[in-house]
Amino acid sequence: MGTDAVVLGAGTAGMVAALRMAAAGASVLVLAEGEGGLPLAPAQIDVLGYRPQLVLDPLGELAGFLESRPDHPYRLVDQGEVAASLDWFLELAAPLGYTGSPRLNRLQPTAIGALRPTCLVPETMAAGDLSGGGSVLVVGLRGFRDFHAPLLAENLALAHPPSGAEVRARAVEVSLLGDPRDLRPQLLARSLEERAVLAELGREIRSRLEQEEVVAVPAVLGLERSREVWRGLQELVGRPVFEIPTPPPSQPGQRLQQHLFRALRRLGGEVRLGARATGYRAAGDRLAAVRVMTAARDVEIPADHFVLATGGIGTGGITAGPDGELREEVFGALVSRGGAPDQPLVEYMATQPLDRLGVEVDAQQRPLGRGGEALFENLWAAGAALAGAEPWREKSGEGISLATGFRAAGLAGEARA
Amino acid sequence: MTEVAWGVEAWSEVRASLDSCIKCTVCETACPVAAVTELFPGPKTVGPQAERFRSGGHSPDLSVDYCSGCGICSRVCPQGVRIAELNSRARSELKRERGAPLRDQLVARPGLLGRAGRPVAPLFNWAMANSLVRWAGERTLGIHRRAPVPRATTRTFSYWVGHHSGPKSARRVVYFHGCSTQWYEPHVGRKVTAILEHNGYQVVIPKQGCCGLPLQSNGLFPAARKAVTRLARQLVTGDASNLPVISSSTSCGLMLKREAREILGADSQELRSVSARTYDIFEFLLELHQRGELRTDFKPVPLTVAYHAPCQQQNQLIGKPALEILRLIPGLSLVELDRSCCGIAGTYGVKREKYDIAMRVGEPLFADIHSEGPDLVACDSETCRWQISAATGANSVHPLEILHRAYGGS
Numbered sequence: 001m002g003t004d005a006v007v008l009g010a011g012t013a014g015m016v017a018a019l020r021m022a023a024a025g026a027s028v029l030v031l032a033e034g035e036g037g038l039p040l041a042p043a044q045i046d047v048l049g050y051r052p053q054l055v056l057d058p059l060g061e062l063a064g065f066l067e068s069r070p071d072h073p074y075r076l077v078d079q080g081e082v083a084a085s086l087d088w089f090l091e092l093a094a095p096l097g098y099t100g101s102p103r104l105n106r107l108q109p110t111a112i113g114a115l116r117p118t119c120l121v122p123e124t125m126a127a128g129d130l131s132g133g134g135s136v137l138v139v140g141l142r143g144f145r146d147f148h149a150p151l152l153a154e155n156l157a158l159a160h161p162p163s164g165a166e167v168r169a170r171a172v173e174v175s176l177l178g179d180p181r182d183l184r185p186q187l188l189a190r191s192l193e194e195r196a197v198l199a200e201l202g203r204e205i206r207s208r209l210e211q212e213e214v215v216a217v218p219a220v221l222g223l224e225r226s227r228e229v230w231r232g233l234q235e236l237v238g239r240p241v242f243e244i245p246t247p248p249p250s251q252p253g254q255r256l257q258q259h260l261f262r263a264l265r266r267l268g269g270e271v272r273l274g275a276r277a278t279g280y281r282a283a284g285d286r287l288a289a290v291r292v293m294t295a296a297r298d299v300e301i302p303a304d305h306f307v308l309a310t311g312g313i314g315t316g317g318i319t320a321g322p323d324g325e326l327r328e329e330v331f332g333a334l335v336s337r338g339g340a341p342d343q344p345l346v347e348y349m350a351t352q353p354l355d356r357l358g359v360e361v362d363a364q365q366r367p368l369g370r371g372g373e374a375l376f377e378n379l380w381a382a383g384a385a386l387a388g389a390e391p392w393r394e395k396s397g398e399g400i401s402l403a404t405g406f407r408a409a410g411l412a413g414e415a416r417a
Numbered sequence: 418m419t420e421v422a423w424g425v426e427a428w429s430e431v432r433a434s435l436d437s438c439i440k441c442t443v444c445e446t447a448c449p450v451a452a453v454t455e456l457f458p459g460p461k462t463v464g465p466q467a468e469r470f471r472s473g474g475h476s477p478d479l480s481v482d483y484c485s486g487c488g489i490c491s492r493v494c495p496q497g498v499r500i501a502e503l504n505s506r507a508r509s510e511l512k513r514e515r516g517a518p519l520r521d522q523l524v525a526r527p528g529l530l531g532r533a534g535r536p537v538a539p540l541f542n543w544a545m546a547n548s549l550v551r552w553a554g555e556r557t558l559g560i561h562r563r564a565p566v567p568r569a570t571t572r573t574f575s576y577w578v579g580h581h582s583g584p585k586s587a588r589r590v591v592y593f594h595g596c597s598t599q600w601y602e603p604h605v606g607r608k609v610t611a612i613l614e615h616n617g618y619q620v621v622i623p624k625q626g627c628c629g630l631p632l633q634s635n636g637l638f639p640a641a642r643k644a645v646t647r648l649a650r651q652l653v654t655g656d657a658s659n660l661p662v663i664s665s666s667t668s669c670g671l672m673l674k675r676e677a678r679e680i681l682g683a684d685s686q687e688l689r690s691v692s693a694r695t696y697d698i699f700e701f702l703l704e705l706h707q708r709g710e711l712r713t714d715f716k717p718v719p720l721t722v723a724y725h726a727p728c729q730q731q732n733q734l735i736g737k738p739a740l741e742i743l744r745l746i747p748g749l750s751l752v753e754l755d756r757s758c759c760g761i762a763g764t765y766g767v768k769r770e771k772y773d774i775a776m777r778v779g780e781p782l783f784a785d786i787h788s789e790g791p792d793l794v795a796c797d798s799e800t801c802r803w804q805i806s807a808a809t810g811a812n813s814v815h816p817l818e819i820l821h822r823a824y825g826g827s
Contacts, residue, residue, distance in 0.1 A: 029736075034495035035443050184459065186445070186452050224781075249446040265755065274492035275734045278419045291419070294734040296674035296695055298419045314439075315495055 003029045005412060006290055006301055008330060009309030009317070010271055011036025012398055013383020015260040016085070016405030017307045017412075019092065022267035024413050029301065030264065030271040031292055033316065035257065037384070037397075042219070042245030043252035044125065045089065045402070047082070047102055048074075049117035049395025054162060058119055058399070059083055059102040071339035071356070071388040074396070076365055077403040085406035086399075090120065096259055097123025097227060107131045109216065111147060111246050113155025113169070117395055122252055124221055124230040127214050128242035130156075133165025137212035138244075139205055140173040143183040146246045147218035149173055170212065174204035188220040189251045192229050202236025209237065219243035219252050226255055277310075277330045287376040290330070304378065305412040308333070308367060309405065311384040312358055318385070320354075328359050328385075331375055333367035336360040338387030351390065358387030365408055378415060380408040421693075424684040431503060431679050437496040438465035444490035444500050449758040450483060453777035457483035460490035460500045468503065476511045483771070484508060485762035485778070486634045487728040505633065505680045512636030520559040524764040525635040528627055531600025534569030541569040561772035565761070565807035567601035567799070574603035578622045583610065586619040591657050593648075593673070593695070595666035596627050597799040605799075608821040609665045609698060615824050616705065616712050621660065625651045628672040629681070634763045638681055645677045649688040662695045665817060667797040668729035668763065670697050675732075697730065698817055699738035699797070706742065715823040717748030722819060723791035725754040725782060725805065727798035728762070739797060739816040746823040752789050756782035759796075761804035776808060783808045795819060 007018045010032035022028045047058035051065040059079060066075055074082070086102045100106060100120035106129035107115040115130055130136070136156060140149025153171035161167065177183065177191055191197045205215060215237055222229035234241045245252060261271050278298050279291040289302040310317030310330065318335055319327050326335040338356030345352065359367045359381050366374035367381045382404040384397065391397030422430050438461070445451055445459035457463070463481045470477040481504055490500040512521075523529065534541035544550045551562035560566075574594055590613060598606040610620045629644030652662055664670030673695040677683040696704075705711040726737050743751055759779040760766050766775025786794055786809045794809075795816040796802050802813040 032495075033497055035447070035493045036495065039443055039446050040441055180455065182455075182458075184445070184451070187455070190452055249442040254446055262755065265753065270736060272734065272736050274732070276497065292734070293419060294674075295671055295732060297421075297693055299735075316437075316497070 003027055003301065003303045004416070005029070005305040005307070006031060006303040007307040007309060008032070008277055008290065009036060009311060009383070009385075010273065011038060011309060011311060011315070011383060011401065013385075013401035013405035014307065014309035015264065016089070016402055017309060017382055017409045018264055018269055019260065019267065020088070020406055020409035021305070021412055022264055022269040024409070026305070026416070028264065028269035029303070030269065031275045031277060031290070031301070032271070032273055033276045034273055036311065036315065038257035038260070039254045040248040040250055041253045042250055043122060043256045044108065044118040044245065045086070045098070045100070045120035045398040046117075046391070046395040047086065047119040047399035049105060050393065052393075054117060056105055056162070057103050058105055069339070069388070073386040073388050073400050073404055076361070076363065076386075077407050081407055082399065082403045085402045086120065088406060089402055092263065093122070093256065093259065096255060097126070099123060099126050107161050109152065109156055109244050111152065111244055113152040113159065115159045115161060119399070122255070124219070124226055124243045124252065126242065127240035128216065128244065130159070130167050131161050132163055133161060133167050134214055135168040135212045136170075136214050136216050137205070137209060138169055138171045138216045140171060141183060141188065141218065142173050142175045143180050144185070144188060144218060144220070145182065146185065147244070152244070170210070172208045174201065174208070176201055176204075185218070185220050185246060185249060185251055186223070189223045192220060193222045193225050198229060198232050199236065202233055205237050209239065213239065215239050215241045216244050217241060219245045219250065221251075223251055223254060226251070280331060282376065285377050287379045305415065306376070306379045307405075307408050307412070308359070308379060308381040308385055309383045313354065315384070318357060318359070326357065328367070331367060331379070333375055333381070334360040334370055334372070336387045338389070355390050356388050358389070359385050360387055364411055365404060378412075380411050382408040421678065423678055423689055424682065427678045428682045431499040434498045435465055435468060435503065438498045439496060440465070441495070443493050443495060447489050447493040447757070449487065449489065449760070449778045450485050450774060454483065454774045456480065456774070460484065460504060464490075464500045464504045464507070465498060468507070471507060471510065474510065474514060476507065476514055479511070481507045482511060483774070485758075485760070485765040485775070487758050487762050488732045489728060489757055492732060499679060502679045509636040509638045517636060518559065520768065521635040522637070523558065524560070524767060525631040525637055526627070527596040527631055528600065531569065531596065535571060535573065535600065538569040538571045555769055559769040560767055561769045563807070564767035564772055565803035566767070567597065567803060570601060570603060572603060574599045574606040575624065577603055577607060581610070583614050583620055586617055588617055589619040589621055589657070589660050590701075591621045591623065591652055591660045591662045593625065593652055593662050593664045593669070594622065595664065595669040597666055602799060605665055605815050605818070608818055608826060609663070611826055612702075612817060612821055612824060613663065616710070621657045623651050623654045623657065628669040630669055630672045630676070631764055633672070633676065633681060634765070642681050642683045645672060645681065645683050646685050646688060649673070649685060649691045652691050653687045658690065660694070661701060662691055663698050663701055664695060665698045665815065666799060667697060667727060667733070670695055671729045671733055697733055697735060697738065697797070699742055700733070700735045702742050703738035706745075712824075713745055715746050716825055718746050718819060718823050719748045720792040720819070721750040721752065722793045722795050723752040723754050723786060723789050724816060725756065725759065725794060725796045725801065727796055727801040728758050730797045739795070743795070743816055743819060746819065749819070749823070752791060754782060754785050754789075756785060758782070759801045759804045761800050763800050766804060775804070779804060779808055786811055793819070
């Protein structure tokens with residue numbers, strides 16, 4: 001009847017922690033003010049992409065990276081557990097056909113045609129690793145403004161993978177759905193699940209295909225039935241097809257989110273969105289309950305274990321007051337700069353004082369109070385809430401969330417046993 | 418307890434939440450209407466984005482009228498922007514500017530139709546099932562000929578209340594039954610009363626009017642404010658001023674809990690008091706169960722039931738208490754339908770120009786119901802039940818009807 005574990009935050013870290021705890025038999029409730037980063041992100045799993053030079057073997061180069069970044073959240077998880085969390089994810093996300101190895105980064109094109117290091121990708125993007133070069137037909141859709149095929153192809157032809165291989169790219173634009181002025185990605189995704197629309201796209205692409213080895217399309221190949229749509233298009237076109245993530249909103253991100261939400265529900269867990277945590281009740285060294293706002297009043301939700309995965313300053317897990325005071329919103333945990341400089345730097349793209357902002361934790365991932373002691377013995381933090389990372393620069397976001405979310409669930413499990 | 422804001426302050430909070438929009442588009446991906454029609458470009462586009470063009474009582478276009486008001490956007494927003502509430506206000510401004518058609522004035526007053534239908538219920542029900550009458554209704558009023566309409570009943574719920582004498586008890590609750598129970602589904606009210614009495618409660622049922630929700634969703638704010646303020650007054654009558662207020666109509670319960678404050682900006686001492694102690698029936702029963710006070714003398718109910726949590730129930734942010742209670746019933750095979758919206762959104766889907774959109778919104782839900790093939794569909798909201806039954810042919814009931822059956826009721 002009661003809830004064993006409450007997770008605050010429904011992003012990657014929160015969902016990973018929730019799923020692992022639920023798989024171990026706990027009854028889990030995920031509370032979140034809204035959806036997390038999942039529906040916005042490309043759904044590619046970054047582990048480590050730059051340190052600052054390009055990383056080819058993320059797992060192998062982790063130790064070296066940590067030497068230069070001792071405050072980084074990866075310090076909390078040993079290499080074996082990072083690998084275990086990725087293996088676990090590959091199994092969890094098998095219905096989406098995730099593929100890749102933590103020992104080898106792939107170079108996948110972005111929506112503006114840069115090659116970006118990432119580690120695991122869904123099946124619909126698997127043919128997009130251009131580490132070894134290749135010739136690509138980039139297909140744009142008229143009226144879909146978030147995917148500019150000519151720009152993408154031109155930039156892609158300038159990309160130089162470290163293998164020295166050549167990338168050739170050519171852009172075509174096709175009309176779909178009667179060529180409306182403003183095509184939105186979710187409408188496109190839903191339409192492409194209809195056989196007739198998909199067939200039309202397939203015909204259009206096939207008629208324009210020349211010698212290209214692979215075909216790149218914006219990541220709008222369906223939502224619920226993406227693998228079917230992707231396979232269907234590949235058959236129609238007769239070449240490997242891959243999706244390139246678009247700017248938000250991200251269809252692959254929504255697929256992954258939907259998959260994780262459903263997986264949790266199948267394990268008896270629940271994701272409750274719109275629920276802002278307003279406070280907590282402690283009992284000695286332990287956290288006894290969180291308070292959550294419902295439509296009329298706030299209510300107390302008691303549990304045995306709690307995971308803080310509310311993210312950083314971008315998602316409101318941490319806020320900055322007008323006086324510059326930084327605050328972790330629910331528990332008032334200690335917020336630190338994670339080894340970033342304390343004065344602004346003038347160099348272009350330099351690390352700034354707030355770039356690595358996050359919650360400070362002990363070796364057991366327990367958030368610290370202002371006095372430097374763990375706040376509660378049964379509260380663990382995970383993901384973007386942790387201080388010390390610059391995921392956009394390092395290409396490490398999903399890896400951190402997976403590893404620390406996975407470990408938080410493990411620590412909760414040990415405490416339970 | 419966290420203090421909630423009322424009056425001007427409540428609206429200021431909603432309004433100020435606009436500043437938190439980072440244009441991340443999460444709401445646009447979750448919006449069930451934008452997913453099926455280009456007439457609605459999405460909650461962010463018509464809301465946080467278009468709001469800057471709405472100064473001086475001028476609405477830039479009509480697109481906000483295609484918002485169904487399901488509220489999913491506000492629930493998924495990671496920044497706490499009250500998107501649905503802002504868009505609801507914008508819709509009322511639009512109606513104030515351009516006038517509301519007679520049709521909207523009619524469907525916004527469920528009591529009017531109920532009162533008209535009651536004395537001639539058989540005739541009314543025949544007419545509503547007659548394709549010629551419905552065709553005429555579509556042509557003259559703009560109510561879609563296939564849109565679900567409730568069946569009128571000759572005996573109202575308050576008629577039954579007048580003849581019912583329940584057991585006296587020191588533990589008492591107020592029952593807010595809503596218009597649908599009063600005029601169309603009095604059996605729901607009888608079962609709520611029976612369930613509460615079975616659990617040792619005396620049920621106080623004051624004479625009560627409409628909460629104003631249909632008026633609000635049709636943009637008729639002044640009338641809606643008046644309705645909800647009057648209702649609150651009715652619900653605190655006599656010595657019932659501190660009791661829990663139990664609602665079995667999930668969208669009307671949400672009106673009292675939050676929408677009157679956040680969307681209408683209504684405010685009165687009675688409303689503040691009622692709002693803070695309003696409970697969804699299953700929210701109340703689950704709290705009883707958590708305290709070990711719910712009677713669990715259930716008889717097996719050997720049925721397969723598919724449960725759909727309607728949008729306004731989800732917007733109460735209390736999870737799915739109906740599921741948790743129904744899970745206690747032996748013999749019941751329970752399927753959780755995992756879809757966001759049935760499309761109807763109160764009166765949205767009955768309108769000629771919106772019927773098709775509403776049906777497309779509900780399609781995934783209807784498909785799941787067809788493939789599950791349950792004996793019954795359970796859903797906490799009356800208009801959603803009517804939509805589900807009309808679209809799928811499935812029998813739909815309030816989940817409390819299943820609980821009532823488990824307690825031995827018929």
